[in-house]
Amino acid sequence: MPTTMNDPKKKEGWPNEPNKRCDKVYLDTELSYPIAAKDAYFGVAGYFRDTDLSKVNDKRRKPLAESKAYQTISKLSADIFNQDLYMISNVEIDIELALQSDDFMLHQEKEKDKFVLEISDCRLIVKTVDLMDGLSLDIARKLDVEPARYGIRKSFMKSLFITGGRYDFSANLFTEEVPRRVRDIELTASGRTYPQYPYNLDYKNNNYARAYHDAQEHLGLACTTESNGLSYSMFKTDFCLYVFQMTNAQCCL
Numbered sequence: 001m002p003t004t005m006n007d008p009k010k011k012e013g014w015p016n017e018p019n020k021r022c023d024k025v026y027l028d029t030e031l032s033y034p035i036a037a038k039d040a041y042f043g044v045a046g047y048f049r050d051t052d053l054s055k056v057n058d059k060r061r062k063p064l065a066e067s068k069a070y071q072t073i074s075k076l077s078a079d080i081f082n083q084d085l086y087m088i089s090n091v092e093i094d095i096e097l098a099l100q101s102d103d104f105m106l107h108q109e110k111e112k113d114k115f116v117l118e119i120s121d122c123r124l125i126v127k128t129v130d131l132m133d134g135l136s137l138d139i140a141r142k143l144d145v146e147p148a149r150y151g152i153r154k155s156f157m158k159s160l161f162i163t164g165g166r167y168d169f170s171a172n173l174f175t176e177e178v179p180r181r182v183r184d185i186e187l188t189a190s191g192r193t194y195p196q197y198p199y200n201l202d203y204k205n206n207n208y209a210r211a212y213h214d215a216q217e218h219l220g221l222a223c224t225t226e227s228n229g230l231s232y233s234m235f236k237t238d239f240c241l242y243v244f245q246m247t248n249a250q251c252c253l
Helices: 019-032 036-038 041-046 058-065 133-145 207-219 232-237
Strands: 187-189 193-195
Touching: 036 041, 207 232
Parallel strands: none
Antiparallel strands: 187 193
């Protein structure tokens, strides 16, 4: 699982950070990467997908049970690192890493022995490129005229406390409570309503096809050979995530 940069304040094992960076990284991993990547390369980051939901985290526990020491490699999930450009030479970057609480990092049964996570060694792997002398001089001349600029897409996540017993509720996005039982959901931005035709959800009678299709469509996975592993049945029972396309740049919420 991609590692986060900041150490949020700990409360009952879950991050209490303003932008909920840890939860955002988790959702980015689940929704943005195909199953092929999750079942292959992401194993080195400690990601193991459980197909049997009755044995949650069973595959993740096995590698740790074989040895007290476990080696893993993961990317740093920070806005500056989530873009394709290389940093110019002789730039100083300060990176501060802090460990999450054990309750958040280790999913374990309460009646079993208590386990803790300790980092014995940590190294930063940096990818570098050797440039031709002529190109290096061109870059140096441009830097004399203007500073280097990097386009960064900054995103954030905020948690909402969800209460039960309510069937409709109007609230400003990410500021107030939303209902636990959702029958219809829509967003209003710049005078436009998303989706244009309202949902009429009834999960008990399996009426949620359009919400599932829109989620996969706006993630760029509908009618393709790629998959993020979120099946139609999983959307109903465990992973109900609504996705809205709100701009022409294919940005989704």
